[in-house]
Amino acid sequence: MLISMNTCSEISVVDCKETAEKLNNAKRYSTIIIVGRIAIEYIGRAVSYAPEGDRIVLLKPDGSLLVHESSKVEPLNWQPPKSISLFSCIENRLKVKSYRTNPHEELLIDFIKVDFIKICNIVTSKLLIMGKESDIVKLIVLNPSSILNASIVVGTDISTPYGKIDILLKDEKENLIIVEVKNEKAGISAILQLKRYLEYYASRGLSVRGVIVAPSLTDEAMAMIIREGIVYIGIDQLINGIKDIYRDIYSYTKFKT
Structure with missing residues (x-):
C-alpha cells in the first residue's frame, strides 16, 4: 500500500534540548532547513568569523551543510558531503557543529534566534539535460x-x-x-x-x-x-x-x- 506523506514538517523551537535531539535524529534521512539569526565561526585551512545576521542553514542527509544569505548563488559558508554534523543545546541556545577530518575543518553555528525549522523529504535525482x-x-x-x-x-x-x-x-x-x-x-x-x-x-x-x-x-x-x-x-x-x-x-x- 502506498502512503502519502507531506514533503515538509515544522519542528517546534520551544524546547531547545528537544529540538536538538529531533534534528540529530532527522539529519540522517531528511533535509533540514533553518531560518534564523546566527553567528558563524570557521576553523580549518583558514579562520573566519561571520557576525550575527539573518541567514538560511541547509543540512542534507549526505552530510553537506550550506549557509545562505539574501544574495549570490554561492553559500557564505559550507561543508561538503560526508561531513559530520551535531546539534546541541548550550545555555538554552541551539548550536550545530559540522566537521570533517581530512582535511580538518570545523564550522560552528550559533543560533541567537530561530524563526523556523523545517524537516523535508527531498528527492535525489539525475538532471535531464537537453542541450543537443x-x-x-x-x-x-x-x-x-x-x-x-x-x-x-x-x-x-x-x-x-x-x-x-x-x-x-x-x-x-x-x-x-x-x-x-x-x-x-x-x-x-x-x-x-x-x-x-x-x-x-x-x-x-x-x-x-x-x-x-x-x-x-x-x-x-x-x-x-x-x-x-x-x-x-x-x-x-x-x-x-x-x-x-x-x-x-x-x-x-x-x-x-
Missing part, C-alpha cells in the same frame, strides 16, 4: 507517445536523397510520421527540409505526416507549417507530455496496488 538535438531525439525515441499516442519508432537517422530524417514513427494505421528536431528556434529552412522529406515519401505512395519539434518557430516558419499541415510541438509541450505519460503510469500502478 541528439538528447531530444533520444527522449522522443524512449517516449514516442509524446508525439502521438500509440505510435512506435521505425528508426532514427533515416537516409533519404535529401538528408537524414531525425525520427521516423508509425501510427496505429501504419501511417508514417516524420519528426524533425531542432534545439533552437526553427526557421523556414527547417520547415523546407521537412517538406522535402514529406514529398519524397509521398512520391513513393506512402501516407505520411510531418512534425517539427523545437523551442519556438519564426513567424515565417509558423505561417508555412499552417499552409503545409505540419504539426509543431514545443520543447515545453514535449516535456509536459512525457511527464503526463509517467504520471498516468504511476496512477495506474498505484490503483493496481
Whole structure:
C-alpha cells in the first residue's frame, strides 16, 4: 500500500534540548532547513568569523551543510558531503557543529534566534539535460507517445536523397510520421527540409505526416507549417507530455496496488 506523506514538517523551537535531539535524529534521512539569526565561526585551512545576521542553514542527509544569505548563488559558508554534523543545546541556545577530518575543518553555528525549522523529504535525482538535438531525439525515441499516442519508432537517422530524417514513427494505421528536431528556434529552412522529406515519401505512395519539434518557430516558419499541415510541438509541450505519460503510469500502478 502506498502512503502519502507531506514533503515538509515544522519542528517546534520551544524546547531547545528537544529540538536538538529531533534534528540529530532527522539529519540522517531528511533535509533540514533553518531560518534564523546566527553567528558563524570557521576553523580549518583558514579562520573566519561571520557576525550575527539573518541567514538560511541547509543540512542534507549526505552530510553537506550550506549557509545562505539574501544574495549570490554561492553559500557564505559550507561543508561538503560526508561531513559530520551535531546539534546541541548550550545555555538554552541551539548550536550545530559540522566537521570533517581530512582535511580538518570545523564550522560552528550559533543560533541567537530561530524563526523556523523545517524537516523535508527531498528527492535525489539525475538532471535531464537537453542541450543537443541528439538528447531530444533520444527522449522522443524512449517516449514516442509524446508525439502521438500509440505510435512506435521505425528508426532514427533515416537516409533519404535529401538528408537524414531525425525520427521516423508509425501510427496505429501504419501511417508514417516524420519528426524533425531542432534545439533552437526553427526557421523556414527547417520547415523546407521537412517538406522535402514529406514529398519524397509521398512520391513513393506512402501516407505520411510531418512534425517539427523545437523551442519556438519564426513567424515565417509558423505561417508555412499552417499552409503545409505540419504539426509543431514545443520543447515545453514535449516535456509536459512525457511527464503526463509517467504520471498516468504511476496512477495506474498505484490503483493496481
